[in-house]
Amino acid sequence: MSEQLRFEQKPRPIPAATHRKVLEAAAELLSGKGYPSVTIEAIAAKAGVAKTTIYRWWPSKAAILLDLFDTIGTEQLTDPATGNVAGDLKVYLKALLGLMSGTIPGEAAAGMFAEAQGDPAMKDEVCAHFSEFRQIVLNQIVDRALSSGDLRRDVDRRLIEDLIIAPFWYRLLIAHEPMSAEECERHIDVVLSGLAP
Amino acid sequence: MSEQLRFEQKPRPIPAATHRKVLEAAAELLSGKGYPSVTIEAIAAKAGVAKTTIYRWWPSKAAILLDLFDTIGTEQLTDPATGNVAGDLKVYLKALLGLMSGTIPGEAAAGMFAEAQGDPAMKDEVCAHFSEFRQIVLNQIVDRALSSGDLRRDVDRRLIEDLIIAPFWYRLLIAHEPMSAEECERHIDVVLSGLAP
Amino acid sequence: MSEQLRFEQKPRPIPAATHRKVLEAAAELLSGKGYPSVTIEAIAAKAGVAKTTIYRWWPSKAAILLDLFDTIGTEQLTDPATGNVAGDLKVYLKALLGLMSGTIPGEAAAGMFAEAQGDPAMKDEVCAHFSEFRQIVLNQIVDRALSSGDLRRDVDRRLIEDLIIAPFWYRLLIAHEPMSAEECERHIDVVLSGLAP
Amino acid sequence: MSEQLRFEQKPRPIPAATHRKVLEAAAELLSGKGYPSVTIEAIAAKAGVAKTTIYRWWPSKAAILLDLFDTIGTEQLTDPATGNVAGDLKVYLKALLGLMSGTIPGEAAAGMFAEAQGDPAMKDEVCAHFSEFRQIVLNQIVDRALSSGDLRRDVDRRLIEDLIIAPFWYRLLIAHEPMSAEECERHIDVVLSGLAP
DNA sequence: CTATAACCGAGACGGTACGTCCGGTCTTACG
DNA sequence: CGTAAGACCGGACGTACCGTCTCGGTTATAG
Numbered sequence: 001m002s003e004q005l006r007f008e009q010k011p012r013p014i015p016a017a018t019h020r021k022v023l024e025a026a027a028e029l030l031s032g033k034g035y036p037s038v039t040i041e042a043i044a045a046k047a048g049v050a051k052t053t054i055y056r057w058w059p060s061k062a063a064i065l066l067d068l069f070d071t072i073g074t075e076q077l078t079d080p081a082t083g084n085v086a087g088d089l090k091v092y093l094k095a096l097l098g099l100m101s102g103t104i105p106g107e108a109a110a111g112m113f114a115e116a117q118g119d120p121a122m123k124d125e126v127c128a129h130f131s132e133f134r135q136i137v138l139n140q141i142v143d144r145a146l147s148s149g150d151l152r153r154d155v156d157r158r159l160i161e162d163l164i165i166a167p168f169w170y171r172l173l174i175a176h177e178p179m180s181a182e183e184c185e186r187h188i189d190v191v192l193s194g195l196a197p
Numbered sequence: 198m199s200e201q202l203r204f205e206q207k208p209r210p211i212p213a214a215t216h217r218k219v220l221e222a223a224a225e226l227l228s229g230k231g232y233p234s235v236t237i238e239a240i241a242a243k244a245g246v247a248k249t250t251i252y253r254w255w256p257s258k259a260a261i262l263l264d265l266f267d268t269i270g271t272e273q274l275t276d277p278a279t280g281n282v283a284g285d286l287k288v289y290l291k292a293l294l295g296l297m298s299g300t301i302p303g304e305a306a307a308g309m310f311a312e313a314q315g316d317p318a319m320k321d322e323v324c325a326h327f328s329e330f331r332q333i334v335l336n337q338i339v340d341r342a343l344s345s346g347d348l349r350r351d352v353d354r355r356l357i358e359d360l361i362i363a364p365f366w367y368r369l370l371i372a373h374e375p376m377s378a379e380e381c382e383r384h385i386d387v388v389l390s391g392l393a394p
Numbered sequence: 395m396s397e398q399l400r401f402e403q404k405p406r407p408i409p410a411a412t413h414r415k416v417l418e419a420a421a422e423l424l425s426g427k428g429y430p431s432v433t434i435e436a437i438a439a440k441a442g443v444a445k446t447t448i449y450r451w452w453p454s455k456a457a458i459l460l461d462l463f464d465t466i467g468t469e470q471l472t473d474p475a476t477g478n479v480a481g482d483l484k485v486y487l488k489a490l491l492g493l494m495s496g497t498i499p500g501e502a503a504a505g506m507f508a509e510a511q512g513d514p515a516m517k518d519e520v521c522a523h524f525s526e527f528r529q530i531v532l533n534q535i536v537d538r539a540l541s542s543g544d545l546r547r548d549v550d551r552r553l554i555e556d557l558i559i560a561p562f563w564y565r566l567l568i569a570h571e572p573m574s575a576e577e578c579e580r581h582i583d584v585v586l587s588g589l590a591p
Numbered sequence: 592m593s594e595q596l597r598f599e600q601k602p603r604p605i606p607a608a609t610h611r612k613v614l615e616a617a618a619e620l621l622s623g624k625g626y627p628s629v630t631i632e633a634i635a636a637k638a639g640v641a642k643t644t645i646y647r648w649w650p651s652k653a654a655i656l657l658d659l660f661d662t663i664g665t666e667q668l669t670d671p672a673t674g675n676v677a678g679d680l681k682v683y684l685k686a687l688l689g690l691m692s693g694t695i696p697g698e699a700a701a702g703m704f705a706e707a708q709g710d711p712a713m714k715d716e717v718c719a720h721f722s723e724f725r726q727i728v729l730n731q732i733v734d735r736a737l738s739s740g741d742l743r744r745d746v747d748r749r750l751i752e753d754l755i756i757a758p759f760w761y762r763l764l765i766a767h768e769p770m771s772a773e774e775c776e777r778h779i780d781v782v783l784s785g786l787a788p
Numbered sequence: 789c790t791a792t793a794a795c796c797g798a799g800a801c802g803g804t805a806c807g808t809c810c811g812g813t814c815t816t817a818c819g
Numbered sequence: 820c821g822t823a824a825g826a827c828c829g830g831a832c833g834t835a836c837c838g839t840c841t842c843g844g845t846t847a848t849a850g
Contacts (some may be wrong), residue, residue: 018822036316039810050823055812113371114311119233127373155387159380162364163387167356169371170363174310176324183356190352190360194391212800236831247802252833409795429708435836444797449838507765508705511626521767549781553774556758557781561750563765564757568704570718577750584746584754588785606826630805641828646807 014057021047022054023068030068031103035111038065062115062122065108066129072105079137085145086192092137093168093184100172113173138165152197163191211254218244219251220265227265228300232308235262259312259319262305263326269302276334282342283389289334290365290381297369310370327366335362349394360388408451415441416448417462424462425497429505432459456509456516459502460523466499473531479539480586486531487562487578494566504567532559546591557585605648612638613645614659621659622694626702629656653706653713656699657720663696670728676736677783683728684759684775691763704764729756743788754782 025047029038040061044051058064077099080091100106116126138161145151151160167187172178179187222244226235237258241248255261273296277288297303313323335358342348348357364384369375376384419441423432434455438445452458470493474485494500510520532555539545545554561581566572573581616638620629631652635642649655667690671682691697707717729752736742742751758778763769770778 040812041810048823050825051812052814052824053822056822061811114313116373123373127371130371156383159364159384159387162367162384163360166364166367167359170359170367173371174324174327174366176320186353187356187359190356191391194388209800215801237833238831241802245802247800248833249803249835250801253800412796430710433836434838442797444799445838446798446840447796450795504708508708511701511705513627517767521765524765550777553758553778553781556761556778557754560761561753561757564753564761567765568718568721568760570714580747581750581753584750585785588782603826609827631807632805639828641826641830642807643809643829644827647826 018049018053018057019067021049022058022064023071025049026064026068026108027104030107030111035107035114038111060115060119060122062112062119062126065112065115066126069105069108069112070129072099072108077137079140081140081144085141085148085150086188088141088144089164089188089192090185092141093164093179093188094181096168097179097181097184101178106172110173135161149197151192151195155195160195163195164188215246215250215254216264218246219255219261220268222246223261223265223305224269224301227262227304227308232304232311235308237261257312257316257319259309259316259323262309262312263323266302266305266309267326270296270330274330274334276337278337278341282338282345282347283385285338285341286361286385286389287382289338290361290376290385291378293330293365294376294378294381298375303369307370332358346394348389348392352392357392360392361385412443412447412451413461415443416452416458417465419443420458420462420502421498424501424505429501429508432505454509454513454516456506456513456520459506459509460520463499463502463506464523466493466502471527471531473534475534475538479535479542479544480582482535482538483558483582483586484579486535487558487573487582488575490562491573491575491578495572500566507567529555543591545586545589549589554589557589558582609640609644609648610658612640613649613655614662616640617655617659617699618695621698621702626698626705629702651706651710651713653703653710653717656703656706657717660696660699660703661720664690664724668724668728670731672731672735676732676739676741677779679732679735680755680779680783681776683732684755684770684779685772687759688770688772688775692769697763701764726752740788742783742786746786751786754786755779 022043025043026038029042029046038061040051040054043049043061043064044054054064058067077092077095080088080095082088082091100109112126116123142151142157142161142164146153146157168179168184171183219240222240223235225243226239235258237248237251240246240258240261241251244251251261255264274289274292277285277292279285279288297306309323313320339348339354339358339361343350343354365376365381368380416437419437420432423436423440432455434445434448437443437455437458438448441448448458452461471486471489474482474489476482476485494503506520510517536545536551536555536558540547540551562573562578565577613634616634617629620633620637629652631642631645634640634652634655635645638645645655649658668683668686671679671686673679673682691700703717707714733742733748733752733755737744737748759770759775762774
């Protein structure tokens with residue numbers, strides 16, 4: 001009875017061809033006619049794949065976008081590790097900006113976000129991914145800064161990270177006036193000047 | 198008697214009864230079965246109003262929520278004017294928190310936000326309303342702080358306001374882990390400590 | 395000058411201007427975009443008249459068409475009275491053909507007819523008008539033919555008239571392949587050859 | 592008669608269950624609350640079928656009625672082939688009368704007819720079906736009569752058939768005073784007396 | 789020479805049905 | 820078998836007209 005559990009640890013090997021076709025179709029639709037045109041039906045049609053197949057591997061439309069998002073995002077965000085907190089954060093933020101400025105991930109992010117409303121399960125999953133996005137690299141940078149003494153240690157870590165990253169997402173997703181590269185830099189400068197020990 | 202010059206076309210106001218019935222229905226649905234249950238059909242049914250009537254006065258579902266949002270919001274957010282920047286901001290932020298914690302405006306905000314994606318016109322309108330929300334009171338507080346010398350004047354005003362307000366919305370709408378009242382206070386403290394002259 | 399409006403026993407004198415504007419609008423719509431575009435709303439808009447006004451004077455859309463139909467029709471169908479049955483009938487039928495070939499009355503007739511289905515009251519009214527159309531002149535011709543001995547008297551009068559007129563309407567309204575003028579003539583010839591004493 | 596070419600023809604046949612449910616629902620509505628109550632929505636509801644399903648298989652409401660009409664009609668109108676023209680025609684006409692006197696096909700015919708106005712495509716289709724109705728059996732009878740010498744050969748075939756069938760439809764659909772069985776017989780007698788060689 | 793009533797335009801209203809779109813499930817047939 | 824193709828139910832969409840119903844504003848008699 002327990003031997004089954006061993007094999008269920010990795011229950012989902014999405015066939016590579018299907019995976020690729022679906023994500024490509026979603027990407028094309030996103031960059032083509034924008035988020036509202038991204039429907040499961042359209043994706044299935046464009047990918048030359050049956051709706052059934054999509055539902056088999058992805059629980060919802062947002063899951064596809066999430067997948068797409070990850071695929072694109074993870075390979076472009078790395079820890080600069082320049083040895084300088086301000087520099088690291090600026091590089092990181094501008095990389096994120098560059099990433100999100102492209103139609104595909106920008107649309108995908110906004111769409112995912114919208115989709116997540118009203119569906120608690122989806123909400124959690126989306127949040128987790130977003131957090132990961134924020135954390136993987138940001139955490140490392142903040143970690144270094146804290147241990148090297150470049151950041152105040154009397155401030156909650158979460159609060160620090162929010163101060164750094166929140167304005168970015170706020171401007172991008174809520175105010176719909178994304179920060180410019182210059183604003184990113186100034187933003188980091190101001191935040192760090194306030195968080196210096 | 199001179200002819201009436203009808204060059205000025207002032208659009209008719211929404212009849213009070215209709216306006217009230219529709220917003221009430223929307224509010225009930227929001228607080229009842231949540232955002233996904235808020236459809237124009239459901240609103241029309243619950244309000245005892247024809248769908249056509251709704252479409253006559255509101256261009257979209259989001260417009261209704263926007264309307265609801267304004268109606269509820271504007272009467273609850275006032276300038277504390279305690280004479281103390283930190284105090285003012287804390288009161289303001291906690292008032293906003295209190296307002297957004299209620300199911301109705303919270304759901305409405307998230308829903309509006311989601312709805313705004315993909316429709317540029319709606320996006321602009323939603324942004325404008327959100328900005329107003331942020332600005333009307335926040336601006337006054339920041340104004341006073343700047344003129345009284347409680348805030349650095351070498352930092353872009355927009356950046357200041359974003360630092361104050363972005364984490365709030367980010368936590369509420371994107372991270373879906375709204376700030377607590379304590380976090381609001383600490384947040385203001387940290388931001389102000391960094392923005393003090 | 396005062397006795398002009400003395401007789402108010404008939405409560406409905408449709409104001410001439412309104413009457414004209416409405417019928418003209420209906421006619422324009424009929425000949426323009428065809429029967430389906432003839433809606434009360436469209437008529438009202440085109441006539442520059444309030445819907446209320448139309449409903450005040452006409453009980454239904456079909457009533458308007460009926461009115462239009464009468465206005466056009468009655469002035470164009472007269473008894474030829476050439477002294478020859480066949481000639482009379484041919485002239486009559488071809489006059490009717492000419493009348494119905496114009497887009498306006500043709501569309502109106504078909505529309506009226508369609509409209510009459512399902513509404514018994516309307517059905518009766520439409521039938522009455524159609525019958526009148528058929529009878530006023532046709533009756534006179536058949537009367538003369540019967541009394542002059544040009545038609546068999548052992549056949550039911552209704553049957554005779556149906557044989558003459560039914561194929562015309564059938565071809566026009568049901569088969570939608572209206573008789574040509576030549577077919578009208580041949581038709582009369584054949585019918586009369588069978589109905590000669 | 593018409594053979595289904597399953598190997599060459601792409602369009603799938605309507606699934607039998609769907610077909611049956613929809614036609615039955617339409618028939619019930621027709622015989623129940625009359626033609627005006629026959630809406631696509633009502634049919635869908637009564638049949639327990641989605642509107643989309645109906646639109647998938649039938650282009651319009653009239654198409655459904657046409658279908659219903661055919662289904663009912665074709666199985667009840669057969670060539671009597673008594674060897675006698677007059678007899679054949681009388682049987683045929685009275686069968687048609689019987690068929691059309693039932694609420695369902697009567698209402699359906701009138702409704703279809705009304706519906707066909709204004710939509711040229713539908714008009715053609717309706718006409719084709721009506722013609723078929725008229726022709727399949729009527730043609731055979733007239734054929735026999737012509738070859739056996741029971742009918743004049745100097746008269747256009749179309750004219751002959753119109754003389755036979757037009758009064759029937761005219762009385763039924765236009766005058767709304769359907770022929771009685773006796774009138775059918777007398778009508779045939781008169782027509783044949785005029786068309787005898 | 790008003791007043792009063794009929795009539796008008798404008799158009800909002802509750803409704804019904806339309807035809808379309810998409811979501812998510814279930815079925816069929818092929819490879 | 821898995822998978823493509825796609826039919827299916829359901830629900831919401833936004834639109835078109837329906838026929839009813841206030842609204843003011845204008846004539847145009849009737850007092």
